[in-house]
Amino acid sequence: MKELTPREIVKELDKYIVGQERAKRAVAISLRNRWRRQQLSEELREEVMPNNIIMIGPTGVGKTEIARRLAFLANAPFIKVEASKFTEVGYVGRDVESMVRDLVDLAVAQVRKEMSQRVQEKATRQAEERILDILLPARPAVGPETSVEAGDGDSTREKLRVQLREGKLAKRPVEVEIPVQAFPMIEVFSPAGMEELGVNFQEMISGMMPKKTKRRKMSVEEAQRVLTQEESGKLVDMDEVIGEAVDRVENSGIVFLDEIDKITGEKVKTGPDVSREGVQRDLLPIVEGSNVMTKYGMVKTDHILFIAAGAFHTAKPSDLIPELQGRFPIRVELDSLTTEDFVRILTEPKNALVKQYTELLATEGIETSFSEDAVFAIAKTASLVNERTENIGARRLHTVMTALLDEYLFRAPDPKLKKLKITAEVVEKTLKQVVEDEDLSRYIL
Secondary structure, X not given: OOOOOHHHHHHHHHOOOOOOHHHHHHHHHHHHHHHXXXXXXXXXXXXXXXXXXXXXXXXXXXXXXXHHHHHHHHOOOEEEEEHHHEXXXXXXXXXXXXXXXXXXXXXXXXHHHHHHHHOHHHHHHHHHHHHHHHHOOOOOOOOXXXXXXXXXXXXXXXXXXXHHHXXXXXXXXXXXXXXXXXXXXXXXXXXXXXXXXXXXXXXXXXXXXXXXXXXXXXXXHHHHHHHHHHHHHHHOOXXXXXXXHHXXXXXXXXXXXXXXXXXXXXXXXXXXXXXXXXHHHHHHHHHHOOEEEEOOEEEEOOOOEEEEEEOOOOOOHHHOOHHHHHOOOEEEEOOOOOHHHHHHHHHOOOOOHHHHHHHHHHOOOOEEEEOHHHHHHXXXXXXXXXXXXXXOOOHHHHHHHHHHHHHHHHHXXXXXXXXXXXXXXXXXXXXXXXXXXXXXXXXXX
């Protein structure tokens, strides 16, 4: 993938996220700095730390979407975790190192998929040969007189190959020998923070078990799929996959720490609530840079990019412990969304809701159109409900659109409903009762 400049990154983010220019600019610079770091000498490269970011803003303004799209642009392993789900070491709950282990698992799956796609053509060819072997078993040679039959066999094999590729044999039943697990997977208990030991033990036990196969009846079409997958697994070098995955995590991994404001608080807590400062102190070494044991070996967190986010309604970033604050040098505040922003969100992004619902209804043969005043009425309704109830930002547009189109989505397909024109009158009439009845709007929207 081409390395994008900061301006190109912002341009790509603009396709999906309306407004929030400061946040886009900050993440674009952080992402480009990772590429810049890779161009340095090895000695200096290790000294350049990532520009971790704290994004401050209410829910539904684009914090998660910015981080997610950034990871996609960088083709980087990405994980979103809620900081409030972690607990201090010594208490029941997930330990902070688990997010690094989860990130590595995701990276391994991502790299394995990429490498499987590279060998797909070869795997398909090998699977094809195995199916032809099943359809036309080789005849044992018993003397010179069998040489003509072998030639006939080659001719028959090629004819079968043509039929196989044309799909003429797709429904034909065949018996395929496939590998199976000799014994059921053993559940291994391991305390919090030591999940990888349980997995390693399972893998060790599995490796000692004899490899078994079983014959299964299936169609040629299904056999092609099963055998291609099996051949692909043989062609992919898992050591190479793990090496590449760990390298990606260490040099381009992104961890999105949501609800960071939920772990700010007093130094001493009473009752069942765990010390929030304790969670911060557990997070600190991971963000500062440490080695985390995973089932794929040690993983360094020094150059993972951490993007933290929170609404900070009752707290502020300065309430975090000073050491953790110091590891998030970049702070950007995201703007609350206005009715005009909602209009743009409904129509401008590549994945705009108006486009989504138009295409969804088109699958049922319904040609749908939204007038400009209808889009404004939807945006205005979302803003109004956000003011009256809990402000959930752009997420409110999803609930408003679902309530607006509920009848048509339920009726479809309907031979009487071929064209659907959504106007401001339709929006106001459909949503009038919901908006006016505050209890109902709380329940529905």
